[in-house]
Amino acid sequence: MKPTTVGLSRREFVRTAGLTVVAAAAGLALPGKVSLAQASQESFSAPVGVLIDLTRCVGCESCALACKRANGLPNPDVPPTELSAGAYCYVDERKVTGPDGETVTQFVKRQCMHCLHPACVSACTVGALTKTPEGPVVYDRSRCFGCRYCQYACPFGVPAYEWRNPIGLIHKCQLCVGRLRAGQEPACTASCPTGALRFGSRDMLIAQARAQIDSNPGRYVNHIYGEHEVGGTSVLYLSRLPFDQLGFPVLGREPVPRYAEAVMSSTPFVALTVAAIATSGYLLATRREHKLALVKSETRGPGGLR
Amino acid sequence: MTTDVSYLERKAATTAIKPGDVIVAVLACLTLLGVVAGVGRLVLGLGPTTGLNDEYPWGIWIGFDFLLIAFAGTGFTMAALVHVFRLEQFKDAVRPAVLAGLLGYTAVLLLLVLDLGRPDRFYHFIISWNLHSPLFEVSWCVLLYTTVLVIENSPFLFERLNWRWPVQIAFKIMPVVAIVGVTLSSLHQSTLGTLYLNMPHRINPLWYTPILPVLFFTSAVMAGLSLAVLVYILATRIVGRPAKVEIVDGLGKGAALVALIYLVMKVGDLALAGKLPALFALDEMSLLMLAELGIGVVLPAALLLVPTVGRRPVVRWLAPALILAGVFANRFDITLFAQRAPDGAIYVPSWLEWLSTAGILSAVALAWYLAVRFLVIFDSRAEEQYHH
Numbered sequence: 001m002k003p004t005t006v007g008l009s010r011r012e013f014v015r016t017a018g019l020t021v022v023a024a025a026a027g028l029a030l031p032g033k034v035s036l037a038q039a040s041q042e043s044f045s046a047p048v049g050v051l052i053d054l055t056r057c058v059g060c061e062s063c064a065l066a067c068k069r070a071n072g073l074p075n076p077d078v079p080p081t082e083l084s085a086g087a088y089c090y091v092d093e094r095k096v097t098g099p100d101g102e103t104v105t106q107f108v109k110r111q112c113m114h115c116l117h118p119a120c121v122s123a124c125t126v127g128a129l130t131k132t133p134e135g136p137v138v139y140d141r142s143r144c145f146g147c148r149y150c151q152y153a154c155p156f157g158v159p160a161y162e163w164r165n166p167i168g169l170i171h172k173c174q175l176c177v178g179r180l181r182a183g184q185e186p187a188c189t190a191s192c193p194t195g196a197l198r199f200g201s202r203d204m205l206i207a208q209a210r211a212q213i214d215s216n217p218g219r220y221v222n223h224i225y226g227e228h229e230v231g232g233t234s235v236l237y238l239s240r241l242p243f244d245q246l247g248f249p250v251l252g253r254e255p256v257p258r259y260a261e262a263v264m265s266s267t268p269f270v271a272l273t274v275a276a277i278a279t280s281g282y283l284l285a286t287r288r289e290h291k292l293a294l295v296k297s298e299t300r301g302p303g304g305l306r
Numbered sequence: 307m308t309t310d311v312s313y314l315e316r317k318a319a320t321t322a323i324k325p326g327d328v329i330v331a332v333l334a335c336l337t338l339l340g341v342v343a344g345v346g347r348l349v350l351g352l353g354p355t356t357g358l359n360d361e362y363p364w365g366i367w368i369g370f371d372f373l374l375i376a377f378a379g380t381g382f383t384m385a386a387l388v389h390v391f392r393l394e395q396f397k398d399a400v401r402p403a404v405l406a407g408l409l410g411y412t413a414v415l416l417l418l419v420l421d422l423g424r425p426d427r428f429y430h431f432i433i434s435w436n437l438h439s440p441l442f443e444v445s446w447c448v449l450l451y452t453t454v455l456v457i458e459n460s461p462f463l464f465e466r467l468n469w470r471w472p473v474q475i476a477f478k479i480m481p482v483v484a485i486v487g488v489t490l491s492s493l494h495q496s497t498l499g500t501l502y503l504n505m506p507h508r509i510n511p512l513w514y515t516p517i518l519p520v521l522f523f524t525s526a527v528m529a530g531l532s533l534a535v536l537v538y539i540l541a542t543r544i545v546g547r548p549a550k551v552e553i554v555d556g557l558g559k560g561a562a563l564v565a566l567i568y569l570v571m572k573v574g575d576l577a578l579a580g581k582l583p584a585l586f587a588l589d590e591m592s593l594l595m596l597a598e599l600g601i602g603v604v605l606p607a608a609l610l611l612v613p614t615v616g617r618r619p620v621v622r623w624l625a626p627a628l629i630l631a632g633v634f635a636n637r638f639d640i641t642l643f644a645q646r647a648p649d650g651a652i653y654v655p656s657w658l659e660w661l662s663t664a665g666i667l668s669a670v671a672l673a674w675y676l677a678v679r680f681l682v683i684f685d686s687r688a689e690e691q692y693h694h
Contacts, residue, residue: 083360084360119504121438122436122438122439122504123438123439123440123441123504124436124439125430125431125436125439125441125442125445126430126431126434126435126436126442127434127435127436127439127442128434143430143434144423144424144427144430145422145423145424145427145428145430145431146422146423146424146427147421147422147423147441148363148364148423149441149501149504151360151363152363152364152504152508153504153505155506155507157360157361157648157649160360161352161360161363161423163351163352163353163358163359163360164351164353164354165351165353166348166349166350166351167351167423167424167425167426168351168352168353168423168424169423169424170423249507249648251507256504256506256507257438257504259500259503259506259516260438260440260500260501260503260504261438263440263496263497263500263519264437264438264440264443264497264500267493267497270492270493270496271489271492271493274489274492274493275485275486275489278386278390278484278485278488278489279485281390282390282391282392282481282485285390285391285392286392288392289392
């Protein structure tokens with residue numbers, strides 16, 4: 001039985017927050033891409049993330065193809081058009097009305113958001129999904145029995161099932177956790193030629209994103225998608241167009257599993273209460289029966305019970 | 307009323323083909339077709355054989371799972387009334403209900419084998435835990451409670467075989483077993499509601515509420531009492547003995563009262579959450595919820611609680627049947643119709659899903675019918691003999 005890691009303890013949070021203030025200051029001083037050494041070091045000190053600057057995406061789909069190759073997925077030369085068991089990320093081409101009424105094409109890379117408090121991890125019947133301390137939400141295919149509850153719990157519709165396999169399993173982006181642990185950055189961010197995908201510590205990326213919004217008036221909407229959505233996600237977005245127009249779900253700040261986890265933690269209490277009520281009900285009822293039987297036997301004389 | 311009918315039935319039974327034989331034949335044929343469909347799914351996989359997709363990963367199989375568990379709540383409800391709280395007046399109705407409970411859970415287990423992506427790993431929840439997961443708790447409770455139901459049903463067979471010692475042991479441990487069963491049922495009946503709390507982004511606000519666990523438990527009790535009425539009437543007809551009016555009326559009245567409690571909680575919660583305008587918006591979702599509550603809760607509760615109406619023979623089975631229809635609608639609404647998939651995808655169940663479901667339901671209905679006919683479902687001589 002592997003313990004599931006959901007979120008950080010308070011002490012861990014304070015520690016990482018302290019570290020990341022330093023990291024954020026460094027990131028601001030040296031804008032642009034984080035060096036590999038810095039990123040790999042951070043992957044063990046502070047939770048990592050990916051910042052996706054949609055204004056820099058040109059729709060080349062290098063990331064989606066690099067993803068397929070890194071994960072050994074089928075048809076590595078065909079750019080995918082949706083998330084599936086054979087594609088952990090894709091570049092969505094959205095036609096939207098821009099701020100001046102013109103039709104704009106906006107490319108949106110989509111993949112697992114790697115939530116800080118993931119509903120899929122909370123929901124998984126067999127604990128096959130885990131939030132790692134480094135940030136990625138990873139999936140252990142040896143545990144999964146294919147109940148597909150994670151697909152319902154995910155507010156972004158990310159986990160995909162192998163529908164064509166008679167003994168199918170779930171597939172999702174793991175943020176290249178193997179590469180992270182080997183000191184490399186994820187395949188998608190490494191392949192991006194325009195700097196639209198940036199890998200680094202999540203807190204540093206948020207500080208950088210905030211600075212970008214502040215220092216480039218009019219280039220971005222004042223919203224870092226993923227900073228607060230469902231309690232925060234490790235993948236963050238910057239955009240010129242409002243996120244709801246680009247197909248991003250409008251979500252509150254509360255983690256999805258908040259109610260379910262509260263109810264589940266009361267399970268022992270509920271069990272004890274019900275068992276106590278039932279037991280005392282039984283004892284009271286049998287006592288009453290004995291009294292009645294006694295009264296009957298007295299009125300009928302000896303042997304009245306039979 | 308039942309005396310006349312059972313008399314006629316007994317008369318008919320002596321001539322030509324018995325109606326029971328026709329039922330058996332039809333159910334057996336459907337069962338065989340269902341086996342073929344089930345094997346087809348296991349060999350070919352979910353993609354080619356079902357209408358399921360990444361936007362609708364759960365379909366009618368899960369809908370029937372939720373429905374069957376609520377209906378099979380009749381087992382724990384009647385065990386609680388008779389074995390735990392010792393309401394002896396309902397004793398005759400406990401066995402048909404506990405039998406229906408076991409067969410309901412059996413159907414759920416069979417449906418889950420078809421539905422699981424890896425049926426070969428069905429036991430993984432035993433070796434791989436996640437205490438946060440509602441479905442983890444439900445899996446454990448269903449496993450343990452099915453065991454409880456097997457024990458609760460065992461005397462029906464032991465008595466038929468005249469096994470004295472096993473019958474005695476079963477009666478000795480029955481109160482403890484029943485208390486364990488009531489506890490396990492309270493947990494997983496409510497946790498099935500908790501399960502949907504992890505889908506706030508998919509479920510329509512008229513259905514989504516933090517009190518879903520309480521609503522699921524309460525509706526399982528009202529479904530349980532209602533099904534107890536129906537299976538009791540049915541079982542008395544099958545064995546050709548009169549149904550006791552006080553049992554039918556008592557359980558019916560209980561179901562109506564629980565339905566009223568459910569109604570107050572449901573509407574009160576909508577009111578507190580400011581959702582009453584949405585309830586009466588008369589759009590698609592509002593009409594669905596109004597139908598669910600109107601036909602499945604308000605109407606049967608009114609029928610059962612108005613004395614002049616409630617004593618009419620047709621109301622005695624129609625009102626519980628309406629409550630069951632309401633719970634049927636509720637479980638399917640929250641699983642399918644009141645859900646919004648991302649990208650507006652749709653799900654159309656395949657004929658194989660329908661056929662396998664019909665097969666499994668037929669198999670358990672057949673098993674229930676045969677058990678009522680050939681096991682000891684009413685003869686409680688043995689019970690009295692060992693009880694005191």
